[in-house]
Each structure stands twice: as C-alpha cells, then as structure tokens.
Amino acid sequence: MRPVLSLLCFPVRLAILVVALSxxxxxxHAQETVEPAGPTIEIGExxxxxxxxxxxxxxxxxxxxxxxxxxxxxxxxxxxxxxxVEEAAAANKAEDLVSRVSGVVAIxxxxxxxxxxxxxxxxxxxxxxxxxxxxLDYLPLVMVxxxxxxxxxxxxxxxxxxxxxxxxxxxxxxxxxxLRQTVWLAFLMFGALMALDILxxxxxxxxxxxxxxxxGLAIGFAVxxxxxNYIASxxxxxxxxxxxxxxxxxxxxxxxxxxxxxxxxxLMDIDGNHIRIPNATVFKAKIVNYTRNPERRFSFExxxxxxxxxxxxxxxxxxxxxxxDFVLKKPEPGAWIEQxxxxxxxIGVSGWINQxxxxxxxxRSEAIRTVKTALEAAGFALPEPIYRLRFDAGAALPAxxxxxxxxxxxxxxxxxxAETMPGEExxxxxxxxxxxxxxxxxxxQQTGADLLSSNGQDELGTRPTV
Numbered sequence: 001m002r003p004v005l006s007l008l009c010f011p012v013r014l015a016i017l018v019v020a021l022s023x024x025x026x027x028x029h030a031q032e033t034v035e036p037a038g039p040t041i042e043i044g045e046x047x048x049x050x051x052x053x054x055x056x057x058x059x060x061x062x063x064x065x066x067x068x069x070x071x072x073x074x075x076x077x078x079x080x081x082x083x084x085v086e087e088a089a090a091a092n093k094a095e096d097l098v099s100r101v102s103g104v105v106a107i108x109x110x111x112x113x114x115x116x117x118x119x120x121x122x123x124x125x126x127x128x129x130x131x132x133x134x135x136l137d138y139l140p141l142v143m144v145x146x147x148x149x150x151x152x153x154x155x156x157x158x159x160x161x162x163x164x165x166x167x168x169x170x171x172x173x174x175x176x177x178x179l180r181q182t183v184w185l186a187f188l189m190f191g192a193l194m195a196l197d198i199l200x201x202x203x204x205x206x207x208x209x210x211x212x213x214x215x216g217l218a219i220g221f222a223v224x225x226x227x228x229n230y231i232a233s234x235x236x237x238x239x240x241x242x243x244x245x246x247x248x249x250x251x252x253x254x255x256x257x258x259x260x261x262x263x264x265x266x267l268m269d270i271d272g273n274h275i276r277i278p279n280a281t282v283f284k285a286k287i288v289n290y291t292r293n294p295e296r297r298f299s300f301e302x303x304x305x306x307x308x309x310x311x312x313x314x315x316x317x318x319x320x321x322x323x324x325d326f327v328l329k330k331p332e333p334g335a336w337i338e339q340x341x342x343x344x345x346x347i348g349v350s351g352w353i354n355q356x357x358x359x360x361x362x363x364r365s366e367a368i369r370t371v372k373t374a375l376e377a378a379g380f381a382l383p384e385p386i387y388r389l390r391f392d393a394g395a396a397l398p399a400x401x402x403x404x405x406x407x408x409x410x411x412x413x414x415x416x417x418a419e420t421m422p423g424e425e426x427x428x429x430x431x432x433x434x435x436x437x438x439x440x441x442x443x444x445q446q447t448g449a450d451l452l453s454s455n456g457q458d459e460l461g462t463r464p465t466v
Contacts, residue, residue, distance in 0.1 A: 048102060053103045054072050060101075078107075080110060145195035145198040152187055157187075159187075229278050242291075250288075255269040264279060295354060296352070298360060304381065315335075317349045326358045327353060334348075349371055
C-alpha cells in the first residue's frame with residue numbers, strides 16, 4: 001500500500017519543484033537584503049567584503065573630528081560601533097555615515113557618551129579657541145569698519161551742530177533741534193551700513209532693523225503717555241498758542257505761562273504756585289488767552305430800589321465809569337437793566353481796560369466801589385431783599401416791613417461823578433508786577449528748556465502784542 005501512495009505523490013512533488021525553479025532569482029534576493037537609508041558611499045567594483053567596509057568606515061571616521069576613537073567591526077555586512085564619544089550628536093552622526101556606506105546590511109550602535117568632565121569640556125574649549133582665533137583674524141577688519149562708522153558719525157555731528165541751514169529751514173528752535181537729531185541719526189545709520197558692508201554682514205542689518213522695530217513697538221505701548229506728551233509738545237511748539245508771561249486759562253486753571261517743556265506746560269497762578277499740566281492735556285484743552293488782546297472788559301451788577309428813576313441811575317453809572325482814568329473811552333463803558341428782582345432792579349455795568357497798564361481785578365474792584373458810592377450819593381437806595389412773615393392761618397401782621405422800606409430817608413447830597421470824598425483814597429489799579437517778576441526769575445533760572453519763542457509767530461501768523 002505504501003509504494004502505491006509514493007507513486008501517487010510523486011507528480012505533486014514534481015510540480016512544486018518546477019514552480020519553485022521558475023521563480024526569478026532577483027525577487028528572492030530583494031527579499032533577503034536590507035537597503036540602507038539615503039545615498040550610499042561606493043567603495044569600488046566587484047565583491048564587497050567585510051574588510052573593505054570596515055576600512056572605508058575607519059577612513060571616514062579618521063577625517064572627522066570626534067569620531068576617530070570609534071572602534072568598528074564588520075561581520076556579514078553587520079557593522080558594530082563601540083567606544084565613547086564626547087557628545088550624543090557625534091554618535092548619531094557616526095551612525096548616519098555608516099548607513100550610507102555600500103554593503104552595510106545593519107548597524108549595531110554600542111557607542112556611549114563620555115562622562116569625564118575634562119573630556120566633555122574639550123569640544124567646548126575647542127570651539128571657544130576657534131572662535132577666539134576667528135575674532136583675532138577679523139579684528140583689523142573690525143577696526144577699519146569701526147573707524148569708517150566713527151568718521152561718518154563725526155561728520156554728521158559737525159554738520160548738525162552748525163546753526164545754518166537749520167535755523168533757515170525752520171524758525172522754531174525746538175523743530176530745528178529735532179531736525180538736527182534726525183539728520184544725525186541718518187548719518188549714524190549710514191555709517192553702520194557701510195561698516196557692515198565692509199565686514200560682509202549687510203544681511204544682518206535687516207535682522208537688526210526688524211528687532212529694533214519690534215522693541216520700539218513694545219516700548220511705544222509701554223510709554224504711550226510719554227510719547228503722546230512729546231508729540232503734543234512738538235505741535236504746541238509749532239502752533240505757539242501762547243507766549244511766555246501770557247495769562248491763560250486751561251480747563252478752569254488760570255496762571256501766567258513760565259515755559260513749555262517737552263513733557264508739560266508750566267504755569268504760575270496769581271498766588272505764586274507752580275502748576276504743571278501735561279502737554280497732551282494742553283493740546284486737547286480749551287485755552288483762553290487773556291493776554292492775546294490787551295483790551296479786556298470787566299462787568300458787574302448792582303441793585304437799586306424798584307421805585308428809582310432807572311434812566312437816571314443808568315446815566316449815573318455811565319458817567320461814573322467814564323470819569324475813571326483807567327477805563328478806556330473806546331470802547332465806551334456801558335450800563336443796562338439786567339433784570340427786575342423781587343424787591344429791586346438789577347443794573348449791569350461794564351467797562352474796558354488796557355491790561356498792559358491796569359490790573360483787571362483791581363480795576364473791577366475800584367469800579368464797583370466808585371459806582372456804588374456815586375449811586376448812593378445821587379440818592380439811589382440799594383435795598384436788601386424784603387420778606388413778609390405770616391404767623392396765623394390768614395391774618396397778616398401789619399406791614400411794618402413795607403412801611404419801613406417805603407419810609408424815605410433824606411438822601412445824601414449829590415456830588416459829581418467819580419469825585420472822591422474828603423479823606424477817601426483812590427485805589428491803585430496799576431498792573432501787579434509781583435507775579436510777573438517771579439515768572440521772569442523762573443525763566444532766567446532754567447535757560448534752554450523752553451520750547452516757546454518770545455519773538456516768533458503764533459498760530460495766527462502774528463507776533464505777540466505784549
């Protein structure tokens with residue numbers, strides 16, 4: 001039975017053998033070999049032996065710093081690397097080189113990092129020595145580049161420190177100084193570009209400018225208020241809305257202008273106190289310049305009895321103001337009925353003065369005193385408010401107050417308007433120079449820090465009048 005089964009299996013075995021022999025030998029070889037990653041380093045034609053692979057790898061390692069101490073062994077195309085390297089990057093580099101050698105089937109990396117401090121510091125010291133030597137080699141070239149930069153910068157400084165043509169280009173001292181600084185900065189940038197071109201590092205300029213731009217943007221956000229004040233000082237210096245010693249009002253704050261700095265406007269109030277207002281606030285605020293026009297009007301109100309002859313009272317007020325020396329004839333003084341009150345008639349009075357010769361507050365005070373005295377001298381009563389009191393549900397007390405109010409007193413004898421009585425002193429209305437002297441002293445103590453031009457043009461294109 002067993003011979004019969006052998007005869008039956010023989011055709012099957014023969015068919016399997018024929019199929020196996022018909023397979024291409026190249027496919028079988030491709031399945032058994034391992035292709036190294038990346039391009040290979042050829043070592044010649046013919047059969048590649050283990051000795052040739054080992055010799056080629058050792059030759060390559062001897063030419064590369066840090067890889068000469070690696071031990072290499074090859075067996076059937078399998079490369080074994082052993083020994084110590086100074087850095088992990090060297091082990092990776094050695095393995096990459098071996099993988100590119102033709103004939104290498106596999107790589108067994110047994111390299112370890114050097115742990116001795118002296119050995120680990122060798123590559124660091126080597127790099128430092130190499131860079132130091134490179135720096136010494138470049139030192140003459142760096143000195144030449146620095147000299148070129150310094151010469152261009154000194155030339156720019158010489159040009160920008162001259163008075164002309166900068167004073168000719170702009171009459172404003174602050175703008176002229178700003179223009180000088182801008183031109184000098186341009187000279188410095190040009191010198192830096194020439195120095196980098198000598199060193200062959202012009203590509204670094206773009207990186208430097210980009211870094212400076214980013215840093216400048218960050219600083220700009222950090223000092224936004226300071227930059228805003230500086231820009232406002234430039235605009236105020238150009239426009240010149242006020243001059244030194246001008247009496248101005250800024251959002252309710254009044255004072256004489258001492259100076260305009262790059263950050264703030266400094267005032268001195270009538271009490272002699274210093275007031276510093278940021279220029280950004282000054283530029284956006286409503287500015288009232290009382291000194292811009294030397295003629296200024298003062299006004300006040302006085303109440304007379306409701307039974308008075310009003311046109312005569314108005315004539316007395318007008319004549320009294322017209323007789324005062326410090327009140328200007330043109331524009332002429334005025335008097336009018338302001339309103340009818342509960343127990344009197346309110347008269348409005350106004351007059352004009354020259355601020356360069358007369359103090360405003362003193363003039364107004366003297367005018368009120370003189371007009372009040374003239375009205376009383378002419379027989380006009382200046383009554384106080386009268387009130388009626390009721391103590392029961394409907395019965396009112398006798399109108400004693402009314403009778404008292406209507407009881408006529410003999411008026412004082414009339415006297416000419418603006419005439420002083422015996423023993424009466426006329427108030428001095430001249431300009432108070434005390435605060436202005438303090439302002440001048442402050443300006444003399446701090447020279448060179450003022451952005452205002454005393455003899456320049458203001459924003460209206462005219463020169464100051466005082």
